[in-house]
Amino acid sequence: MNNYGWARPVAFAAVCLAAVVGAAPQAKAEIAELKAKKIALSIDRKDVSVSGISSGAAMAHQLHIARSADLVGVGMVAGPPYRCADYLKGNPAYPVTSEITAVGLCTAYYEKLGMPLGAIAALPIETSRLMELAKDAFDRKKVDAQANLCGDRVYLISGGKDDTVPAKVSDATKALYGELMAGCPAGQKADANLKAVTVDGMPHTMPTDSRPNGRNCFAGAPYIADCDVPGAQDILSFLHPAKAAAPQANRPADPANLIAFSQTNVIGATNPQGLMHKTGYVYVPEACKTGAACSLHIALHGCHQNEDMINKESKDPSRTYLFARDAGYNDFAERNNIVVLYPQAAATGMTGGNPNGCWDWWGYNGTDYWQKDARQIRNIWKIVEALSKK
Structure with a gap:
């Protein structure tokens, strides 16, 4: 079994391991499944954020860079830095594919595959090279302008026992954000707006505190574990500080407020899907159902975590x-x-x-995987637009 599910067949060895457009402050929802329930959303387009775990963290990072004009921040759990899979591109000493770079340098997944990539794994991930790749994206106008990152909030979570995304990778992501925001005005740099947390003893997983009276911080599927850390809550409260500081509504999540919808219908059945699943989900808080102005967060699963795969070989069959x-x-x-x-x-x-x-962070949909118009970034954005359509 592939421990977080990145393998193509050994011959290919692929790896595994979000944002509303427009300037209007509010917009009306137009997803058919919401309309059928008479849900009238009014999304605050100035308060949109994204996060993810592992390959979802990599995609969240790509979305943040590509759509920084429309996002207030990003949360990443065990995420490699932007365009890491392109790190060795053009290097004559290491003429390898982006897939090999992804499993050998940007993660430690090569060990699980039994691939002899120790020489690549031993290479440092230099911030200067990551900045070259980011500058290329900015200079070619394939993503939003770098200045839009100023003042955005960044929350990074890594595991002290993560043997898939090791510390040097998480450190590289933090260093890259520091450099990307180094030219920002005082108060808008990374030192004031970035928080990085390492959870002792945590493997490659999405940390929760779902068992208040115990701890079950295990490795492996479903890659959601009780590590006594409310990772998602910490991300949301950091990315939306005004929400966290305001009085909290005294109500828990209602399972009935989680609504499945057809991603295929939103993207368009005849449009390139980019390996998007047929189904997505949206959680709509009670107050948001009737037009209250609400923020939007895009949460991206990791490999082996879509609805068809998350329970396969689960370590928690209960x-x-x-x-x-x-x-x-x-x-x-x-x-x-x-x-x-x-x-x-x-x-x-x-x-x-x-x-x-x-999620595509190494190019299975094409070498433009990191660009604003890449298939998955474009298709996620279509869903965001549909949620926020006037």
Whole structure:
């Protein structure tokens, strides 16, 4: 079994391991499943954020860079830095593919695959090279302008026992954000707006505190574990500080407020899907159903965490998991009027490039995977637009 599901067949060795447009302050929802329930959303387009775990963290990072004009911040759990899979591109000493770079340098997944990539794994991840790749994106206008990152909030979580995304990778992500925001005005740099937390003893997982009287911080599927850390809540409260500081509504998440919808219908059945799953989810707090102005957060699962895969070989067979229900976002969202969008990526067969349902952070949809108009970034954005359509 592939421990967080990144493998293509050994011959390919692929890896696994969010944002509203427009300037109007509010807009009306137009997703059919919401309309059928007579839900009238009014999304505050000036308070939109994104987060994710592992490949979802990498995609959240890509969305933040690509759509920084429309986002207030990003949360990343065990996420590699922007364009890390391109790090060795053009290096004659290491003529390898982006897939090999992803499993060998940007993660430690090569060890699980039994691949002899120790020489690549030993390389440092230099901030200067990551900045070259980011500057290329900015200079070619393939993403929003770098200045839009100023003042954005960044929350990074890493595990002290994560053997998939090791410390040097998480450190590289933090260093890159520091450099990306170094030219910002005082008070808008990373030193004032970035927080990085390492959870002692935590493996490669989404941390929760779902068992108040115990701790069960285990490795492996479903990659959601009680590590006595409310990771999703900590991310949301940091990215939306005004919400966290305001009086909290005294109500827990209601399972009935989690609504499945057709991603295919939103994207358009004849449009390139980019390996998006047919189904997505949206959590709508009670107050948001009738037009109250609400913030929006995009939460991205990791590999092996879409609805078809998350319970396969689960280390916790006592329950059935769903990322959109169990990752820990919805209680805080309910209390603070934050709509949470849960897009899903699809898996392929073993020869299809993405057998474990990862988000594309190494190029299985093409070498433009990091760009604003990349298929998955564009399709996630279509869903955001549909949620916020006038």
